[in-house]
Amino acid sequence: MDKLQELADLCIDCKKCWDVCPVNMVTEGNIYTPQGKIQSLSKILAGEELSQDEFNNIYLSTRCGACDDVCPVDIPITQIIQYERKLLAEQGKEPAKTTLISKNILEKNSPGGKDPALRFSWVTPDLDIAEKSDVAYMAGCWVAYSHPEIAQSTIRLLNKAGIKPMILKEEKCCGIFLIDSGHLDEIAAHGEKYMEYIESLGVKKLLVSCPGCYHSIRDSYAEFCRAPKFEVELTMNVFKELLNEGKLKPQKLNRTVAIRDACPIRHLSGVPRDILKTIGVDVIELFDGKTRCCGGPGGLKPNFPQISGDIAMMAVNRYKEVSDTLVSYCPFCMHHTEGVCKERNEELNMKDISVLLAESVLGK
Numbered sequence: 001m002d003k004l005q006e007l008a009d010l011c012i013d014c015k016k017c018w019d020v021c022p023v024n025m026v027t028e029g030n031i032y033t034p035q036g037k038i039q040s041l042s043k044i045l046a047g048e049e050l051s052q053d054e055f056n057n058i059y060l061s062t063r064c065g066a067c068d069d070v071c072p073v074d075i076p077i078t079q080i081i082q083y084e085r086k087l088l089a090e091q092g093k094e095p096a097k098t099t100l101i102s103k104n105i106l107e108k109n110s111p112g113g114k115d116p117a118l119r120f121s122w123v124t125p126d127l128d129i130a131e132k133s134d135v136a137y138m139a140g141c142w143v144a145y146s147h148p149e150i151a152q153s154t155i156r157l158l159n160k161a162g163i164k165p166m167i168l169k170e171e172k173c174c175g176i177f178l179i180d181s182g183h184l185d186e187i188a189a190h191g192e193k194y195m196e197y198i199e200s201l202g203v204k205k206l207l208v209s210c211p212g213c214y215h216s217i218r219d220s221y222a223e224f225c226r227a228p229k230f231e232v233e234l235t236m237n238v239f240k241e242l243l244n245e246g247k248l249k250p251q252k253l254n255r256t257v258a259i260r261d262a263c264p265i266r267h268l269s270g271v272p273r274d275i276l277k278t279i280g281v282d283v284i285e286l287f288d289g290k291t292r293c294c295g296g297p298g299g300l301k302p303n304f305p306q307i308s309g310d311i312a313m314m315a316v317n318r319y320k321e322v323s324d325t326l327v328s329y330c331p332f333c334m335h336h337t338e339g340v341c342k343e344r345n346e347e348l349n350m351k352d353i354s355v356l357l358a359e360s361v362l363g364k
Contacts, residue, residue: 002045004080008038010073017067017077022293023060023300026310032060034067038080044087058084059095060307062300063180064263064293086182097302098181106186109172110141119171122148127155133166136203137235140210141173142331146338150209150331153358154235158207160361161247165207170197174216180298184224191221195228205231207238209354210331212297215264236329239357240271243278250360252280257356258319259283260337262330266291272329272353279360284322286315296336309340316346326350 017034018024024033031053040054050058063078071077088094104113122144123129129137137158139151158165172194178187195217198206208214211234218232242248257276261269269291273283286292295301295311316337319326326349328334334350341348 002041004076004083005041005045007075008041008080010075011035011038012073014072016070016072020066020070022062022064022066022295022311022314023307025314026307032057034061034077034081037061037084038075038077041080041084044084044091047091055088055093056304058088059098059299059303062263062293062295062298064291064297065266066263066291066293082180082182082184084182085180086184089182094181095299095303098299101177101299101302102181102183102186105173105175105177106190110145111173111177112141112145114141114145119144120167120169122151123167124152127152128159128164129155130164130166132202133164134202134204135163135165135207136168136198136201136205137165137207138168138171138209138213140208140213140331142335143209144171146335147331147352150352150354153352153354154207154209156362157239157242157248157354157358158235161242166201166203168198168201174210174213176212176216176220176297177299179216179220179224187220188225191217191225195221195226199229203230205233207233207235209235209352211262211264211329212332234265234268234271236271236275236353237268239354240275243275248357248361250279250357251363253356253360254280255325256282256284256323257325257327257351258286258323259327260286260294260315260319260330260333261291262328262333263291263293263297264330272327275353275357276327279357281327281356283327286318286322294330294333294336296332301336308336309343312337312340313344313346316341316348324349327353327356329353 021034037057061081065078067077101111104111143150175187175190214234276283295308301308
């Protein structure tokens with residue numbers, strides 16, 4: 001029997017995954033539960049046709065990992081979802097939008113097929129960027145094309161601490177969408193090519209702003225391809241270290257904010273809170289300190305925009321009850337949430353933690 005099928009069969013019908021799944025929270029009838037997703041594996045392996053609800057359920061997942069965290073028998077639910085998507089892709093049955101986004105990443109180096117010439121539009125004359133260094137900065141797609149202020153704040157903070165990084169002139173998408181969609185052969189080839197390029201530059205440490213980039217290059221490449229020969233580090237972790245060493249000297253902002261967490265690095269959720277405390281910012285928890293996905297990743301946003309948007313609005317509606325500012329440390333969360341609010345004519349005051357830190361250290 002297929003190994004993942006054996007693990008799926010361990011389900012004890014406790015329904016704990018139902019309670020934490022953001023898709024299930026915003027849909028009725030418990031039609032799209034994590035439990036239901038893994039129950040379709042046997043039909044896919046047998047080449048049987050899925051009902052429309054069964055098919056939709058497999059792609060109605062951001063693979064945020066909330067279900068994995070609560071499963072009492074440790075079923076790797078998100079891995080099974082990835083495997084199901086891999087099988088459906090091989091059978092030529094994945095959603096057309098998923099195929100298109102995957103093609104964009106492989107051929108145009110960004111999920112939206114953006115103009116590569118615009119990737120470094122965030123670079124301004126005041127930023128001190130090295131032509132050659134063993135420390136490189138990768139902005140990532142969502143920073144480069146949607147939130148240049150994150151990259152700009154990051155470089156200014158690094159410069160203030162005496163760090164002058166280089167940028168990757170042939171920066172590419174990390175490929176997290178390929179990973180989530182089960183395009184595992186493609187991510188192996190993409191990751192190998194990208195690592196070879198970065199290594200050819202003599203990079204010893206790669207700094208990234210995006211949790212998705214961090215998790216993909218540091219962990220997923222090692223799983224599907226090989227481990228990089230350079231260190232991969234979140235800029236958020238670097239900021240905390242520089243604050244602790246006194247290389248960044250903040251002024252107290254004396255503010256209160258709500259914070260939304262990032263699924264790929266939910267185990268590091270204490271880091272942004274430590275940074276905010278250091279700069280005189282009090283944090284109000286939205287969901288009792290538990291991570292709740294923004295609803296954007298894994299193909300949910302393009303394939304099911306209404307459900308994806310409803311998930312994003314859970315955090316938006318909650319933050320408005322408790323604070324005037326929502327702080328994020330995930331550029332894709334910001335990109336997605338801002339897009340949803342624009343579509344629904346909802347006001348939003350959302351800032352990345354790097355921007356707040358820059359205000360504290362450098363002034364506005």
